[in-house]
Amino acid sequence: MKAIILKKPGDFAIEEIPTPQPKADEVLLRIITSGICVNDVRDFKGENKHSFPRIGGHEFCGVIEKLGSEVDPKKFPVGQKAVQYVIDSCRTCYLCRRGEENICLNMAHSKTLQNPDGLSGYGGFAEFIAVKAEELLLYPDSADFERMAFTEPLACVVNSVNHADIRFGDDVLVIGGGTMGLLHVLLSKKRGARVILSEPMKERRKKALNLGCDIAVDPKLIEHKADVVFDTTPIPAVAKQAIELTKPGGVVMMFSSIHPNTPVEVDLGKVHSLQKKIIGSVNSTAADFQQAVLLIGKKIIDPTPLIEKIFPFEKFGEAIETAARPDTYKVILNFSN
Ligand SMILES: [Zn+2]
Numbered sequence: 001m002k003a004i005i006l007k008k009p010g011d012f013a014i015e016e017i018p019t020p021q022p023k024a025d026e027v028l029l030r031i032i033t034s035g036i037c038v039n040d041v042r043d044f045k046g047e048n049k050h051s052f053p054r055i056g057g058h059e060f061c062g063v064i065e066k067l068g069s070e071v072d073p074k075k076f077p078v079g080q081k082a083v084q085y086v087i088d089s090c091r092t093c094y095l096c097r098r099g100e101e102n103i104c105l106n107m108a109h110s111k112t113l114q115n116p117d118g119l120s121g122y123g124g125f126a127e128f129i130a131v132k133a134e135e136l137l138l139y140p141d142s143a144d145f146e147r148m149a150f151t152e153p154l155a156c157v158v159n160s161v162n163h164a165d166i167r168f169g170d171d172v173l174v175i176g177g178g179t180m181g182l183l184h185v186l187l188s189k190k191r192g193a194r195v196i197l198s199e200p201m202k203e204r205r206k207k208a209l210n211l212g213c214d215i216a217v218d219p220k221l222i223e224h225k226a227d228v229v230f231d232t233t234p235i236p237a238v239a240k241q242a243i244e245l246t247k248p249g250g251v252v253m254m255f256s257s258i259h260p261n262t263p264v265e266v267d268l269g270k271v272h273s274l275q276k277k278i279i280g281s282v283n284s285t286a287a288d289f290q291q292a293v294l295l296i297g298k299k300i301i302d303p304t305p306l307i308e309k310i311f312p313f314e315k316f317g318e319a320i321e322t323a324a325r326p327d328t329y330k331v332i333l334n335f336s337n
């Protein structure tokens with residue numbers, strides 16, 4: 001099979017490597033589409049501490065190609081559309097045991113991040129991947145691969161929105177109108193909120209309004225305080241502003257990682273006296289993944305307006321450059337030709 005191998009920052013090659021053979025409890029998935037995440041861009045730029053060589057891509061989907069000897073073909077029919085729950089959690093630490101496998105204690109040792117003996121990475125930038133059958137989530141035949149590629153990013157937003165506990169009639173402020181910001185807009189609308197987007201780019205504000213966002217404003221003019229504030233930007237100064245824009249009794253969600261991660265000064269006296277909740281959200285649980293599959297599979301959420309461009313995987317160089325531009329939405333690789 002062909003795979004996109006990142007040898008070191010900025011240096012990739014599309015190579016022919018052996019197609020993995022599924023072990024007894026595994027399924028071979030033929031990858032059709034694979035979204036490029038900001039984390040793949042950071043790997044490419046050398047901003048993450050992951051080991052090389054690496055096959056990135058954790059926003060992939062495809063069809064079941066072949067089953068390991070112990071996998072039940074009634075549960076996992078060949079030809080069925082599917083995605084993998086990509087978080088490589090240990091299933092045995094106390095956080096995994098209480099359903100928070102997205103913050104598994106042993107994640108740092110996962111080969112998806114570090115592999116001194118060979119390839120690291122989630123493996124989604126390749127024509128095939130062998131995954132444990134129990135990690136697969138199935139899609140109905142009516143699902144299409146462009147939408148299915150949004151499963152992982154949407155699952156992260158499901159985790160964020162579920163933790164924020166939006167009530168009917170709340171004002172929700174989403175800071176940042178990129179792909180993740182607009183997914184927050186879409187899910188918050190489903191929760192019965194009035195949704196306000198803070199975003200400097202006019203085009204992005206327009207897109208948000210077209211997607212059903214109630215109000216879209218330039219950050220310089222923002223005066224709305226909100227019951228729930230989602231910060232989807234990596235900028236420390238914006239995190240500080242997000243806390244200040246949270247109403248008494250409200251929730252501020254630190255959805256994005258902070259880059260560079262410089263500490264933010266917070267008026268904790270106000271957090272106390274106004275009973276604000278500052279919380280974080282990272283990755284997604286298997287339950288969040290299942291919810292994302294249902295949202296996309298039942299067409300409750302349509303992420304297609306958030307597709308910037310679909311590239312054949314052979315054009316990875318052009319694709320990653322497009323994904324790295326700050327003004328673009330989701331870039332997807334197509335492996336199906
Ligand atoms: Zn991602």
Ligand SMILES: [Zn+2]
Binds near residue numbers: 091092093097104106
């Ligand atoms: Zn664990």
